[in-house]
Amino acid sequence: MRQIEQKHPQGTFPLCNGCKREPLHVVTLGRHRDEAGAVMREGQRHSLECPRCGTSTLRHPTLELAHEEWGTRFAQLELVLPPQRRALRVVPRRASA
Numbered sequence: 001m002r003q004i005e006q007k008h009p010q011g012t013f014p015l016c017n018g019c020k021r022e023p024l025h026v027v028t029l030g031r032h033r034d035e036a037g038a039v040m041r042e043g044q045r046h047s048l049e050c051p052r053c054g055t056s057t058l059r060h061p062t063l064e065l066a067h068e069e070w071g072t073r074f075a076q077l078e079l080v081l082p083p084q085r086r087a088l089r090v091v092p093r094r095a096s097a
């Protein structure tokens with residue numbers, strides 16, 4: 001497993017909530033253990049990592065997904081979406097015979 005830093009122009013990613021630093025785009029190459037389980041995966045994974053506090057997203061198959069996780073978990077978004085409401089499960093009542 002090898003990790004490289006992919007450079008981006010300043011302002012590409014939202015700043016870290018705590019330290020107001022822009023995260024680094026870290027590309028992980030090769031086989032590694034997925035955080036979610038014991039599954040070994042191949043190929044490139046992308047994560048965003050704050051150079052100051054070390055806050056990091058999980059490794060995602062695309063930068064877009066990492067960007068999204070960073071935006072929702074660690075950065076202050078301009079547009080804050082309300083938490084998704086869990087749909088109520090409607091069970092039709094039937095008269096017991």
Ligand SMILES: [Zn+2]
Pocket residue numbers: 016017018019020021050051052053054055
């Ligand atoms: Zn930080």
